[in-house]
Amino acid sequence: MSSMLLRPFRKTLTTHGLIYLADEEQPVTIKNISITGVLAQLNSKVGKNDIQRIFNTFLGSTIVDIYLPEMRLAGEVEVIRVDLQNDHILLALEFRNVNYDVNDLLYKRKAYRKNLPGPGQILFNDEYVEFNAVNVSVDGMMIRLDETVYVEPGLVTVFEFKKLDLEGEIKVVWLDHVAGGGTLMGLQYVHMERSAIKGIPEFAWPKTA
Known part of the structure; x- marks a missing residue:
């Protein structure tokens, strides 16, 4: 019971964004969110070669960049867990260095910093x-x-x-x-x-x- 109380509340939702993975911006769907992170699904279906390429990326670093325009959030997250479900990769991501209310800044700057x-x-x-x-x-x-x-x-x-x-x-x-x-x-x-x-x-x- 105590472990359940310590786990951050996660809200189920569907929102979309981009993640920078293996030197590419890839569209993702966010399945749920908490104060500490999100669960993201890569929109594109993957094969064995894609899975291996993504895992090789995490050998160098588990820190990736994410942008969620509907939530006005962008920054760095850490990949905590990787799962495969129905030919889609699920990523458990923990916030590391993120900024909120970023849409106006991105519009003015034209690019993510x-x-x-x-x-x-x-x-x-x-x-x-x-x-x-x-x-x-x-x-x-x-x-x-x-x-x-x-x-x-x-x-x-x-x-x-x-x-x-x-x-x-x-x-x-x-x-x-x-x-x-x-x-x-x-x-x-x-x-x-x-x-x-x-x-x-x-x-x-x-x-x-």
Whole structure:
């Protein structure tokens, strides 16, 4: 009885969304939800090769990205359990780093932003400056520099971000000097193939009129 009381209440419902799995955005149907996670079913039927490919994905990491537009929720979840039912894969997912009320932000930004800290370099005034990424999307990234940097929005320069094997031209869209030192900066890719950014979903859900 005590174990039943400790288990989070799960509400049965049917809602739809996208999950980024095996380097692909895949449609899912949510079967139930609790304050700690959801039970999601992959909409497409799977064969033996598909099952093996998905299990191989979890050998690297059990953290995946999810977007549920009807619930205005997006972010990272952890795969706790995988089941096969009627040729469909069921995933028990636990919330790890999710944001709520995200639809307006996705509409303004045009693409989902994944929290992905990591070091990189960007060229200002003929000198490379170290930065730490805050988040990354298929369109650009937000970074933080430890020093106060003065550049004009619209400046095009070059950068390198080894965590995703990204390098090339990038444009400064905005910057904000942080109290106590440091600079936050929004960057947009220039002359880069979007398809080359593996590991980052777009999550562009069709808009209704």
